Amino acid sequence: MNDKQEPLIQVIEQDGGDIEIIVDPEQYRPIMASLSQAMCGAFDVAGEHEKTVFRTIRELTLRGREERERKRLPFSRGN
Numbered sequence: 369m370n371d372k373q374e375p376l377i378q379v380i381e382q383d384g385g386d387i388e389i390i391v392d393p394e395q396y397r398p399i400m401a402s403l404s405q406a407m408c409g410a411f412d413v414a415g416e417h418e419k420t421v422f423r424t425i426r427e428l429t430l431r432g433r434e435e436r437e438r439k440r441l442p443f444s445r446g447n
Contacts, residue, residue, distance in 0.1 A: 374392065375392075376391070376392045376395050376399055377389070377390070377391050377392070377399060377403075378390040379425055379429055381429060381433060385430075385433075387425070387426045387429050387430065389422055389425055389426070400417075400418055400421060403421045403425075404417035404418070404420070404421050407420065407421055407424045408420055408421070
């Protein structure tokens with residue numbers, strides 16, 4: 369018996385470069401409070417850090433993608 373649970377948070381990079389963030393709706397508040405505390409240094413009860421959390425996740429994902437792309441490109445000295 370394989371009871372595979374969905375992850376509590378998923379970060380998906382779409383083909384066009386958009387970042388989709390899916391948070392388990394049943395665990396949304398505790399997940400966002402934990403992420404907010406970890407990323408913003410604050411315990412978010414009112415939800416004011418929610419946008420910062422999503423912006424940070426997107427930025428980290430984009431930076432990772434850019435870093436992977438840089439590693440794939442051949443080194444050029446302006447030639």
